[in-house]
Amino acid sequence: MKADANDAIDRVAEIERLAALDPINYEIARAEAAARLKVRAFVLDREVAKKRRALGLDSDKDDDGQGRAVKITDVVPWPEPVDGDRIATTLAAAVKTYAVLPDTAADATTLWVLHTWLVNNFSISPRLAITSPTKGCGKTTVLRLLNKVVRRPKRAGSISPSALFRVVEMFQPTVLLDETEKYVEHGSDLHALLNEGHCKGGTVLRVLGEKFELREFAIFGRA
Numbered sequence: 279m280k281a282d283a284n285d286a287i288d289r290v291a292e293i294e295r296l297a298a299l300d301p302i303n304y305e306i307a308r309a310e311a312a313a314r315l316k317v318r319a320f321v322l323d324r325e326v327a328k329k330r331r332a333l334g335l336d337s338d339k340d341d342d343g344q345g346r347a348v349k350i351t352d353v354v355p356w357p358e359p360v361d362g363d364r365i366a367t368t369l370a371a372a373v374k375t376y377a378v379l380p381d382t383a384a385d386a387t388t389l390w391v392l393h394t395w396l397v398n399n400f401s402i403s404p405r406l407a408i409t410s411p412t413k414g415c416g417k418t419t420v421l422r423l424l425n426k427v428v429r430r431p432k433r434a435g436s437i438s439p440s441a442l443f444r445v446v447e448m449f450q451p452t453v454l455l456d457e458t459e460k461y462v463e464h465g466s467d468l469h470a471l472l473n474e475g476h477c478k479g480g481t482v483l484r485v486l487g488e489k490f491e492l493r494e495f496a497i498f499g500r501a
Contacts, residue, residue: 289315291357296322297329298354332449350449352430366392369427376423377416387420394429394452394500401478405501421454428452428500436460439467443482443495446475452500471497 296304296311304326312319333352369388373379390406397403406424408417425431432451445451455462462468474480475497482495 291355293322293325293329294333294354295357297326297333297335348432348445348449350430350432350445350451362392372427373420373423377420387424391424391427397429397450397500403476403478403498403500405472405476418456421456424452424454428454430500437468439471440484442468442471443497446497446499447495450499455501472501475499475501 292311292315296307299307308319308322312322315322317325332350333354366388369391370381370384373384373387374381387406390404393400393403408420410417421433425433430449430451431454432445432449433454433456435456437445437453437455442453445453462472471482474482478498480497482497484493484495485491486493
């Protein structure tokens, strides 16, 4: 069983590596990679294309809607094992470089960052709330740092309830919300979604479209 688990991890890492290649280099590596993974080339193409969409590496050239399509950038994991304690220590030091806060707060922030990379291994996803006694203490600066180190970051200055459950269903991002006191009212739909989304299995039910179709959206994730 242990060997099978390692094979699965290697396969995921290899597909992510291939997805990050430009088209020419992927074409060069394609045949050898398919043989190494023991899959047919067209199956590998399909999985790599799926991973490229998940990583936000493909653009929608025909998208002519308002604004622009949402893209979530997912960093390709390091191909070799890393020292988790060293990463945690470095992250905590980085947080304290950009904000003045207690060691316990830096440690909590660091553990939450690491949690975003392993969220599907947990049944509960705690919310990280960055507060301060007054303005100008560095809350937004910490958010900017988090935007560089969490898994699948999506920072937003404002978000509607419908946008929140759709982006979580489609991308399962780490949603970083700034100035929430201005638009997240206690007891509002958005407040309820943020509360419900901390537990795996949480969903939203909506009736959509001209045919009044009943649809379900998963809202468990990072925020």
